Amino acid sequence: MKDNTTKTGWLGLPPLVVGLGAVVAVVIFGWQFLLAESELEVLGLVALAAVAGWAGGKTGLTGSLNEAMRGHGRTMNGAIMIGLLAVIGLLSEEHFPLLMLTTMLLYLTVGLGLNVQFGLTGMVNFAGAAFFGIGAYTSAVLTTHSAVPPLLILIGGGLMAAAIGFLLIVPVVRTAGHYSAVVTIAFGVLFKTFLEVNDVLGGPQGLMVDSMKLFGWDFNDGPQLFGIEMSFYVNYALLGGGLAVLAFMLTQRLERSWLGLALDSVRLDETASACFGVNVVRAKVLAFTFGNILVGVAGSLYGMMISFIAPNSFTFADSLLMVSIVLLGGLGSLWGTAVAAVIVVLLPEKLQILQEYRFLLFSGLVIVMLLYRPQGLLPRGVRQFFPSWRPQR
Amino acid sequence: MSDILLEFEGLAKSFGGVRALDGLDMSVKRGEIIGLIGPNGSGKTTSFNVMTGVYSPTQGRVRFDGQDITGLSPRKVYEAGIARTFQRSRLCLPLSIFDNIMIGNHARVNNGLWFNLMNRRGLRQQVEDGYAKARDLVAGFSSNLADRMFDPVGALPMIERRRIEICRALVSSPKLLLLDEPSAGMTHDETAQLMDDILAVRDRMGDLSIIIIEHEMGVIERLTDHCVVLSYGKKISEGSYAQIAADSEVQTAYLGVD
Numbered sequence: 291m292k293d294n295t296t297k298t299g300w301l302g303l304p305p306l307v308v309g310l311g312a313v314v315a316v317v318i319f320g321w322q323f324l325l326a327e328s329e330l331e332v333l334g335l336v337a338l339a340a341v342a343g344w345a346g347g348k349t350g351l352t353g354s355l356n357e358a359m360r361g362h363g364r365t366m367n368g369a370i371m372i373g374l375l376a377v378i379g380l381l382s383e384e385h386f387p388l389l390m391l392t393t394m395l396l397y398l399t400v401g402l403g404l405n406v407q408f409g410l411t412g413m414v415n416f417a418g419a420a421f422f423g424i425g426a427y428t429s430a431v432l433t434t435h436s437a438v439p440p441l442l443i444l445i446g447g448g449l450m451a452a453a454i455g456f457l458l459i460v461p462v463v464r465t466a467g468h469y470s471a472v473v474t475i476a477f478g479v480l481f482k483t484f485l486e487v488n489d490v491l492g493g494p495q496g497l498m499v500d501s502m503k504l505f506g507w508d509f510n511d512g513p514q515l516f517g518i519e520m521s522f523y524v525n526y527a528l529l530g531g532g533l534a535v536l537a538f539m540l541t542q543r544l545e546r547s548w549l550g551l552a553l554d555s556v557r558l559d560e561t562a563s564a565c566f567g568v569n570v571v572r573a574k575v576l577a578f579t580f581g582n583i584l585v586g587v588a589g590s591l592y593g594m595m596i597s598f599i600a601p602n603s604f605t606f607a608d609s610l611l612m613v614s615i616v617l618l619g620g621l622g623s624l625w626g627t628a629v630a631a632v633i634v635v636l637l638p639e640k641l642q643i644l645q646e647y648r649f650l651l652f653s654g655l656v657i658v659m660l661l662y663r664p665q666g667l668l669p670r671g672v673r674q675f676f677p678s679w680r681p682q683r
Numbered sequence: 684m685s686d687i688l689l690e691f692e693g694l695a696k697s698f699g700g701v702r703a704l705d706g707l708d709m710s711v712k713r714g715e716i717i718g719l720i721g722p723n724g725s726g727k728t729t730s731f732n733v734m735t736g737v738y739s740p741t742q743g744r745v746r747f748d749g750q751d752i753t754g755l756s757p758r759k760v761y762e763a764g765i766a767r768t769f770q771r772s773r774l775c776l777p778l779s780i781f782d783n784i785m786i787g788n789h790a791r792v793n794n795g796l797w798f799n800l801m802n803r804r805g806l807r808q809q810v811e812d813g814y815a816k817a818r819d820l821v822a823g824f825s826s827n828l829a830d831r832m833f834d835p836v837g838a839l840p841m842i843e844r845r846r847i848e849i850c851r852a853l854v855s856s857p858k859l860l861l862l863d864e865p866s867a868g869m870t871h872d873e874t875a876q877l878m879d880d881i882l883a884v885r886d887r888m889g890d891l892s893i894i895i896i897e898h899e900m901g902v903i904e905r906l907t908d909h910c911v912v913l914s915y916g917k918k919i920s921e922g923s924y925a926q927i928a929a930d931s932e933v934q935t936a937y938l939g940v941d
Contacts, residue, residue, distance in 0.1 A: 540800060543799070543800045543801075543803070544799065544800060547799035547800065547806060548785070548789070548792045548793070548794055548799055548806070548809070549794060549796065549799045550799075551778075551782055551785055551786065551789075552786075552789060552794065554775060554778060554782070555775055555778075555786045555789075558775040558776075558777070558778070559773050559775060561737060561757075561773075562769065562773040562786075563786065564737075564756070564757040564758055565735055565737065565757045565760075565761060565766075565767060566761060566766070566786050566787050566789055566790075566851065566855075567758050567761040567762055567789045567790035567855070568758070568786070568789050569758060569794075576796065672778070672779045672782075672833055672834075672835055673778065673779065673782055674833075675806070675807075675810045676803075676807055676810065679807070679810075679811075681811075681814050681818075681832070
């Protein structure tokens with residue numbers, strides 16, 4: 291049967307070798323991609339990635355990678371984290387690539403949060419940028435006007451986004467259909483207007499945000515290692531990476547649990563779920579809150595990193611960009627979200643010609659995806675509560 | 684413990700001016716299989732929906748297992764011990780067989796946030812127990828199906844989907860099972876197989892009561908101990924299949940008057 295797949299996978303190599311090889315390849319690729327200067331170089335690398343992805347899919351690479359993640363989960367997760375550290379290390383003196391990498395990691399965290407809401411529970415959140423902004427503004431106010439330790443401010447940003455999201459969703463959560471989506475659209479649009487007319491929060495000019503400080507260590511000072519002064523973005527990349535990894539683990543555990551199953555069943559059939567004892571209201575509120583915490587924490591750190599925030603960074607268009615991460619990656623697919631975050635955040639930064647047209651480009655891309663590959667770039671598979679668990683027949 | 688498991692008293696449900704249920708009295712004994720029949724629009728599915736809390740009744744009471752369950756939410760009704768299948772299959776097609784059955788087990792597992800995110804050991808125990816239970820149930824219908832527990836339900840033919848739906852309803856060990864047109868969309872042979880399955884389920888599960896809505900009179904004749912005939916939301920006849928089949932009022936309701 292299906293379970294007796296041979297231990298050799300892609301090109302006859304053992305899955306673990308394929309998996310570790312893939313991590314090394316992605317590290318080298320990511321490093322080169324982030325450093326690439328000329329547009330030609332970038333285009334070449336994009337073409338290379340597209341061909342590699344396509345060929346890999348055709349020759350069973352994806353299956354082998356799945357097998358590696360299933361059979362050697364711990365080793366693979368460790369390798370991926372070391373890989374991320376390696377990329378940060380290789381770029382340790384480069385300001386701009388590190389800024390892009392960290393932004394991507396924060397958008398990945400956002401994408402994971404939105405995926406819990408949209409991909410699992412079926413609640414589209416069109417106010418992602420607003421909740422991201424709530425996190426950032428929480429940072430701005432608390433870092434400059436209070437003595438709260440910055441690490442707690444991150445959590446505070448998440449809780450603030452979650453609390454406002456809670457107030458927003460509770461009145462509409464009992465309605466079926468797309469009412470909650472409409473409410474988030476309204477909120478996303480109003481949020482920016484509210485900030486622009488609110489002098490206490492800096493109006494259209496925005497606010498300064500103080501840097502992250504951890505136990506007296508200011509993140510805006512570049513760390514020194516063996517006498518080499520590194521970019522201060524290394525600090526943010528490390529913390530952003532830690533945040534993304536934590537968010538990924540939590541989201542994955544949520545998906546692989548009874549709660550994840552309840553969220554899926556609410557998305558697929560609310561009435562039937564209720565008839566089998568699922569508390570639909572609790573499931574929706576839980577998913578919305580869980581997602582907004584991730585979005586808020588990411589926004590909070592983003593504010594500290596870029597040190598200056600304004601309403602224009604948190605527009606409805608930005609929210610749509612965040613939703614497109616979920617759609618491109620594949621509803622409910624966490625690795626898909628990671629791939630899509632790379633595409634949506636890094637591609638326009640590296641290809642300046644695209645920058646102007648990025649909304650057009652991504653809306654086009656989403657339409658093409660929905661038409662020809664609605665399950666996303668990396669479609670979600672059937673839930674495996676415990677990937678290494680192979681029940682006896 | 685009284686002999687009567689479920690009792691309707693003057694149950695009524697109106698949608699605007701339409702009286703879908705119009706003062707229905709009915710009772711179900713423990714371990715009994717009741718056939719609920721009647722022409723289209725006579726209130727059969729509505730009675731299921733009122734019983735399970737999907738709609739709350741306009742008037743009347745529903746008593747179940749000594750408890751008044753009138754107007755309770757679907758979740759509470761489910762926890763009291765009533766499980767159902769739907770007229771049109773309402774499985775979650777992209778999810779696996781195991782996932783679908785475990786939705787039915789929802790009320791019996793730990794749904795705490797901390798437990799689900801942090802206590803992987805405890806969760807694993809529950810998942811393994813759930814798997815054993817689900818697999819046993821499915822194996823009772825078809826051993827072939829029991830080897831495909833992690834296949835998506837969308838890949839299965841209609842009869843297998845019905846079986847999964849029944850397993851999803853049974854996994855919580857309900858006292859009353861409501862089957863809404865189990866033969867819909869199936870061939871004659873498949874219907875016959877499914878009837879065998881339902882009888883086997885009843886034999887395995889001691890005093891499980893079943894109410895079955897069905898248009899296929901062969902099914903009703905073979906399965907039921909007792910039939911209730913509805914027309915325009917009212918009970919027009921009741922008795923064994925032979926009795927109701929001979930009732931002239933029933934014939935009029937189905938066939939009209941000359």
